[in-house]
Amino acid sequence: MPRYRLTIEYDGRPYCGYQAQGKLPSVQASLEAAVLKFCGETVRAHTAGRTDSGVHATGQVVHVDLTRDWPAETVRNAINAHLGRQPIVVLDAAVAPAGWHARFSATERRYRYIILNRAAPPALEQGRVWHVKAPLDADAMHEAARGLLGHHDFTTFRDLACQANSPMRTLDVATVRREGDHVLLDFAARSFLHRQVRSMTGSLSWVGIGRWTAADLKAALDARDRQACGPVSPADGLYLTGVSYEANASK
């Protein structure tokens, strides 16, 4: 029973999120329906990270177990054909090593958050960026983001509905840079808490407009209190860009 690792891209706008929720449209339900149409099998599409409603992905990883041993390219092309015009696409399919699991074998998740920082709202990027009118100091945001790196209790930047057992996480990458009218925030960690990236991004925007200093951001982190968080940025600008696995992933 081969397990297929699927790397997928999607526009999160039409979906209630990655995870299936009753009859609501979800990325998972769309993928599972496409697999069913392709080979007649009812599968569960396990994911490396459940993205919220409106959150996008350019490098999400999913696995499905199929009974028959299809060429990986056939799996990719057939699922894509059955997804039709839905904004979900399988970029790559590969047979996974024994014991590999999209979620449990993951060693790093990477997210990018895109802010459109100009007076005019987006036309071409509606629903795909967070529009911030006030000029942001990306260098100040980058400097402040360094204070979030490492192993911390991230309770401040965790949604109250987060179901993780522990608020302890290790943030390995947190960078902010400007490219023209865009401010790009990149984060990487073994795993994230619910809404952690959006909570950190919204708080960093306060540094960007000068409302907070880097020390204020650090104090918010140290408070370990959700009330100390700045604004939570909208789903629109968030992209799951990649997931890493051990080079020789057998678990």
Add this chain to the structure above:
Amino acid sequence: MPRYRLTIEYDGRPYCGYQAQGKLPSVQASLEAAVLKFCGETVRAHTAGRTDSGVHATGQVVHVDLTRDWPAETVRNAINAHLGRQPIVVLDAAVAPAGWHARFSATERRYRYIILNRAAPPALEQGRVWHVKAPLDADAMHEAARGLLGHHDFTTFRDLACQANSPMRTLDVATVRREGDHVLLDFAARSFLHRQVRSMTGSLSWVGIGRWTAADLKAALDARDRQACGPVSPADGLYLTGVSYEANASK
């Protein structure tokens, strides 16, 4: 009676093109309706370049004449407010010099064409790129594009419905480069013939897949015959990225 120069961005998908056509949704009609709502004036929104249906813009230039002398920022913000959620936005508004005309004063139009060159179709970029599955040799395309530079009779790359008086145009920029899965084609000229960029791009794609050599492309140009053109690429990947004017534009 001040003339306002507006730099605008739009997603071309919902529109029949820039130009108003009866009751069809158009960029022009949307802009004119927003101006009417803002200040009660019925204006004509003159453009630097009429884009076709589905063609996008990141740097289109338009002018409108208003009776009252509004601050330019007010004009920008008010039009944007009245455009609402339509994918058209005024990036910048400025009072134009005397005699300046969005179309007649323009000295250069710039277009970018974006090809998504990978096996999987686009999810996040549906309607915004041309999806080409076959691997493209961007360097070969770039080399071939050099053969199109300069002053030529572009009849081969001109739509049969083109209404320009002459097929003679001077192509000042024609470059092709790869950025990951994207192949970016940039063109600049004082003016272009109808569908010239899409005709050149489609023909260059034949060079990219090895069906044509640079010499074949040059022969197609020299044929001065629409029948010698390669495929015409779709509107999806085309963006009007900018318009230049004389530094001291009084005409």
